[in-house]
Amino acid sequence: MxxxxxxxxxxxxxxxxxxPNGSGVDPSAPMLLSLRDxxxxxxxxxxxxxxxxxxxxxxxxxxxxxxxxxKSTLIKTISGIWAPSSGTMYxxxxxxxxxxxxxxxxxxxxxxxxxxxxxxxxxxxxxxYLGREDTKAGLLDEISMEITTKxxxxxxxxxxVKSVRxxxxxxxGGQRQAVAVARAVMRESKLVILDEPTAALGVSQTAQVLxxxxxxxxxxxxxxxISHNLNDVFSVADRIAVMYLGTLVxxxxxxxxxxxxAVEMITTGRSDRVSAAASSN
Amino acid sequence: MSTxxxxxxxxxxxxxxxxxxxxxxxxxxxxxxxPIVVGLIALGAYFQIRSSVFLSVGNLSNLMVQATIFVLxxxxxxxxxxLGEIDLSAGFNAGLAGGISVILTDTQFHWxxxxxxxxxxxxxxxxxxxxxxxxxxxxxxSFIVTLAGQLGLEGLVLWIIDSQGTGGAIxxxxxxxxxxxxxxxxxxxxxxxxxxxxxxxxxxxxxRNANRAARGLESVPMALLALRIAGLSIAGGLLIxxxxxxxxxxxxxxxxxxxxxxxxxxxxxxxxxxxxxxxxRYIYAIGGNAEAARRAGVAVNRYRLMAFxxxxxxxxxxxxxxxxxxxxxxxxxxxxxxxxxxxASAVIGGTSLFGGRGxxxxxxxxxxxxxxxxxxxxxxxxxxPQQYIATALVLLAAVxxxxxxxxxSTLVR
Numbered sequence: 001m002x003x004x005x006x007x008x009x010x011x012x013x014x015x016x017x018x019x020p021n022g023s024g025v026d027p028s029a030p031m032l033l034s035l036r037d038x039x040x041x042x043x044x045x046x047x048x049x050x051x052x053x054x055x056x057x058x059x060x061x062x063x064x065x066x067x068x069x070x071k072s073t074l075i076k077t078i079s080g081i082w083a084p085s086s087g088t089m090y091x092x093x094x095x096x097x098x099x100x101x102x103x104x105x106x107x108x109x110x111x112x113x114x115x116x117x118x119x120x121x122x123x124x125x126x127x128x129y130l131g132r133e134d135t136k137a138g139l140l141d142e143i144s145m146e147i148t149t150k151x152x153x154x155x156x157x158x159x160x161v162k163s164v165r166x167x168x169x170x171x172x173g174g175q176r177q178a179v180a181v182a183r184a185v186m187r188e189s190k191l192v193i194l195d196e197p198t199a200a201l202g203v204s205q206t207a208q209v210l211x212x213x214x215x216x217x218x219x220x221x222x223x224x225x226i227s228h229n230l231n232d233v234f235s236v237a238d239r240i241a242v243m244y245l246g247t248l249v250x251x252x253x254x255x256x257x258x259x260x261x262a263v264e265m266i267t268t269g270r271s272d273r274v275s276a277a278a279s280s281n
Numbered sequence: 282m283s284t285x286x287x288x289x290x291x292x293x294x295x296x297x298x299x300x301x302x303x304x305x306x307x308x309x310x311x312x313x314x315x316p317i318v319v320g321l322i323a324l325g326a327y328f329q330i331r332s333s334v335f336l337s338v339g340n341l342s343n344l345m346v347q348a349t350i351f352v353l354x355x356x357x358x359x360x361x362x363x364l365g366e367i368d369l370s371a372g373f374n375a376g377l378a379g380g381i382s383v384i385l386t387d388t389q390f391h392w393x394x395x396x397x398x399x400x401x402x403x404x405x406x407x408x409x410x411x412x413x414x415x416x417x418x419x420x421x422x423s424f425i426v427t428l429a430g431q432l433g434l435e436g437l438v439l440w441i442i443d444s445q446g447t448g449g450a451i452x453x454x455x456x457x458x459x460x461x462x463x464x465x466x467x468x469x470x471x472x473x474x475x476x477x478x479x480x481x482x483x484x485x486x487x488x489r490n491a492n493r494a495a496r497g498l499e500s501v502p503m504a505l506l507a508l509r510i511a512g513l514s515i516a517g518g519l520l521i522x523x524x525x526x527x528x529x530x531x532x533x534x535x536x537x538x539x540x541x542x543x544x545x546x547x548x549x550x551x552x553x554x555x556x557x558x559x560x561x562r563y564i565y566a567i568g569g570n571a572e573a574a575r576r577a578g579v580a581v582n583r584y585r586l587m588a589f590x591x592x593x594x595x596x597x598x599x600x601x602x603x604x605x606x607x608x609x610x611x612x613x614x615x616x617x618x619x620x621x622x623x624x625a626s627a628v629i630g631g632t633s634l635f636g637g638r639g640x641x642x643x644x645x646x647x648x649x650x651x652x653x654x655x656x657x658x659x660x661x662x663x664x665x666p667q668q669y670i671a672t673a674l675v676l677l678a679a680v681x682x683x684x685x686x687x688x689x690s691t692l693v694r
Contacts, residue, residue, distance in 0.1 A: 101576075117576045121569035121637035122562075130566055131577030139557045143496050163499065 031090070032057040032222045033078070033109075033191060038087035040077055047073040048084070051248045053241055055191065058220040060213055062233040062254075065243035066266050071226050074243065075193050078224070079111040080104035110184030111193040116176055120169030124161065125149045127168050128183045152186045153178070156215050160208065174205030178212055185216065192216060194225040198232055210236045230259055244269035314631060314646050316682070321650055328657030335660055339528040342538070346462055346606060348652035349540045350375075353599035354623030355630070355644025356551055360588040360595070362627055363555075363568045365636025366423040368412060368589070370430030371596040371623060372616025374405045376438045378597035379604030379614070382458060383451050384441060387609075394457035402597040408434065409593020413586040435616060442612040452609035461543065461605035465536030468525045474542065479517040483510045540602050544645075547595060551641045560584055568636035622651050625672065629679040650675060 033055040040048040048070050055061050065071050077084050080098040089096050091107050098104050104111070118127050125142070128149045134141040149164045158178045161171070168179060177197050184192050194213070198206040206229075213236050216223050227233050233240065234254065241251035242265040249269045257265075264271035328335040354371055361368050368374075378401040384390065385397035392400075412430055416423045445451055453459045466474060486506060494500040524537040555561035563584045566574040575581045603619075604610050628634060629650050630643025651672060658668045 102578075115572075117570070117573035119566045119569035119573050119637070122566060126562065126566070130562075130574065131579050133559055133562060135559070140559065140562060143492060143498060146498055147496060165499070 031055060032092060034090040034093075035078075036088045036090070038074075038077060038084045038089070040073055040082070041085050047246055048077065049246045051087070053248055053251060055222050055224055056239070057190065057222045058217055059238040060217045060223045060225060060236055061239040061241055061251075062237035063224060063226045063241050063243065064228075064230070064233060064262065064266055068245075069243040069266075070246040071243050072195070073246075074248075075111060075195060075224065075226065078104070079109055079193055105187065105189075108188060108190035109193065110187055110189035110191070112177075112180045112184055112195065112197065114195045114199060116180040118168045118176060118180060121167060123167050124153075124164040124171075124179055127179060128152070128186060130183075132187075148186070149182075152182050155219075156182055156185065156212055158182065158212065172205060173201045174208040177201070177205075177209050181212055181216070185221065189221065191222045191224065194223065196226050196228065198227065198229060206232065230262055233262070234259065242266060314642070317630060317646050317650065321646070321653060324650070324653050324657065328653070328660060332657070332660040335657055337528075338523050338526040339530075340656065340660070341523045342528050344652050344656045345523065345541055346538055347656055348648045349462075349544045350599055350603050350606065350619070351622050351626045351651045352544050352645050352648030353547060353595060353602060354619060355626030355648045356547060356641050357592045357595035357599060358620075358623045359627045359632050359639050359641055359644050360551070360564070360591040361423065362624070362632050362634060363564050363636060363639050364585055364588055365568055365634075366416065366585070366588070367427065367624065367634075368409070368430075368592045368596070369424065369427040369620055370408065370412065370434050370616075371427075371592060371599075372619035373431055373434035373438055373614070374408055374593060374596040374616075375600030375603055375619065376610075376614040376616050377408070377434055377441075378402060378405045378600030379607075380438050380442050380451075380600075380610040382601060383453055383604050383610035384445060386456060386458060387451060387453050388445055388447075398457070398601060401601070402594055405597030405600065406590050406593040409589045409591070409596070410586065412593075413589030416589070417582045417585055431617060431620070438614065438616070439612050442610055449612035450609055451611075453604070458601065458605050459608065460539060461602055462538055462540045463605070463608075465524070465534065465538050466542065468535050471524050471537040472521060474537065474545075475517045475520050478545065479513050482513055486510065540605065543598070543602065547598060548641055548645055551591070551595075555641060560587060564588055565637060568638070570637075622672070625676040625679075626651050629675060631679075634680070647679075 031054040033053075035051055035053040038048055038051040038053075039046065051070075051074060053074075063071050063074065076082060078089075078098070080101045080103050083097070083099045089098060096103075096107060098107065098109075101111075119130065122130065125146050129145045134144045134148075136144070146164055153161060153164065156178065158175075161175055161178070168176060171179065181192065181194070181197075197209050197213070201209060210232060213223050213225060217238070225233075225237070237254050239252060240254050240257050240262065242249050242262065244265065247269070250265055250271075261271040325336065334340050354375060357371050358368060381401035381404060382394070382397040385392040385400065386394050390397075408430065412423065412426050415421050415426045442451060443449055465471075486501075486509060490500045490506060520537070520541075524541070525535055527533045527535055529535075555564065563574060563579045563581075564587075566577070566579060567581050567584060571581055603614070623644075624634075626647035627639065627644050628647065630640075630645070630647030632639025632643045632647075654671050654675060655668060658671060663671075
């Protein structure tokens with residue numbers, strides 16, 4: 001996994017974040033991804049209004065909000081499903097234009113949608129390499145793909161999978177999520193976006209996925225995770241971003257929030273309890 | 282969740298576990314072709330008891346030639362079944378190839394056989410591509426497009442054959458088309474071909490296993506490997522016995538018919554493409570989850586079109602064998618029944634009708650089952666009604682096993 005020096009500086013998930021200053025981000029380091037004044041409208045409907053969001057490297061940012069708040073629109077904009085109507089995206093400090101999913105993946109943004117986009121009839125190795133198979137003399141190089149797959153899963157501490165030659169249809173929900181995430185990571189992603197990764201999972205499966213998210217961030221990979229489950233958010237996120245009716249009403253280190261204020265922000269768009277630093281960060 | 286990393290290399294399951302491994306696979310529904318082979322042996326035993334001729338080399342080699350057509354058409358269908366599509370026109374597309382090549386070589390045209398065969402295969406591939414364009418471009422269901430294709434091609438076959446003014450049948454006067462079925466490899470070359478193929482497959486299996494073991498990957502237990510190689514050797518030995526014994530009644534006939542060689546070549550090439558190349562991998566992926574394949578950057582429509590064209594091409598090859606076996610082109614070819622036998626062959630062998638699961642070799646084994654029923658029932662003097670009903674029951678049984686196995690299986694569908 002590639003980790004640039006400045007990413008390393010930001011990998012401070014175990015130090016400053018929960019501390020009293022609550023900042024957690026070195027203000028001098030450039031953000032991995034910054035959105036400025038992003039607006040997206042579909043005809044008369046303004047799905048996103050003037051969104052400013054910063055995603056630092058190596059941290060887990062939870063994107064929360066009620067149904068229809070614009071979370072999905074925002075991640076689809078970031079991952080190039082559609083271009084924003086106006087506004088600017090900065091990737092590692094440089095302005096970028098992401099118009100297609102391919103643009104996004106060239107930057108190092110990988111998105112794992114809720115449906116995971118796995119082929120149930122293919123095994124784990126085949127799914128991990130789908131569309132970018134290793135070849136030797138024009139033929140599929142199964143051995144090299146299998147070795148890398150095993151290594152990638154081991155790097156992510158995914159130890160529950162019996163064989164990488166199992167078809168994906170035989171895996172549990174958490175394992176499937178792990179395969180989808182591992183596939184994203186294997187493509188040298190710097191930012192992994194997860195859309196409701198724990199939505200359909202039981203308790204132990206959810207724990208596995210949360211562990212996986214922690215592993216990603218400890219490797220210097222930024223994670224943007226949409227979740228409806230505040231338990232998950234508070235157990236895994238370093239930062240929170242709250243959306244309400246198409247606007248990003250608040251974002252900042254998780255220390256600035258508690259469960260009540262988060263719920264208040266989700267349902268009403270504001271909260272008196274959020275510490276002052278939160279919305280300004 | 283445990284955070285310990287499991288990086289240790291999984292060791293090869295010991296030989297004692299092979300049986301258990303096979304049982305698990307059986308319950309998961311990927312028992313391979315063992316049940317079908319057992320069924321085939323049972324069928325063979327039954328027919329042998331009812332008619333002592335069944336297991337004679339003469340009849341078995343006849344059965345093999347009958348099977349070639351089902352197997353080839355079955356291979357043609359597997360290409361599309363893997364995508365969850367179907368080509369109902371394959372039977373008449375085959376008839377078209379036979380018709381075109383016989384007309385061009387054996388009527389007033391007197392074309393060289395390679396031009397005639399080449400053109401007929403181009404035409405059948407073109408029709409495959411045409412169905413593909415309609416299915417992909419206009420998003421029509423392949424079932425309907427190729428049903429229309431079946432009717433249209435039947436008309437075309439009738440038209441070109443009847444327009445020769447020979448009363449609906451044109452016979453072959455020797456040459457390449459005749460030789461496909463009625464000329465044989467010498468016994469020496471039969472030996473060389475069979476032993477060479479078995480050796481090549483065995484060496485490939487062993488080398489792949491050794492390579493995997495050398496790189497620290499799970500490998501097949503030696504006992505299972507030995508079983509597979511033994512199976513291959515037995516099949517090879519049977520082929521040599523059947524074809525190298527004299528099967529002629531008056532003049533000695535020995536050696537493997539070219540048609541069998543042709544089936545082997547088509548089967549080998551198609552299996553190779555599916556297992557070893559990117560297009561093959563993508564066909565499985567598209568059959569499993571087309572949207573996932575598309576998002577992974579696979580040019581889905583290109584590979585779907587390729588599959589339609591492969592079906593057209595191989596249907597054409599089957600048509601050449603059919604014409605050769607019939608020793609001519611005939612306007613009474615029943616392409617509708619042929620294509621159903623072809624689909625039945627693939628499904629009986631274990632290919633799913635719903636896409637994503639199947640192998641080329643399924644067409645081989647299923648084609649044998651169909652040919653055995655066809656041949657055996659004729660021998661014990663049951664007519665067409667019983668043959669149809671028996672085939673129907675076998676097909677129904679195969680589909681039932683397929684879908685029941687899938688319910689408790691590793692595949693979610």
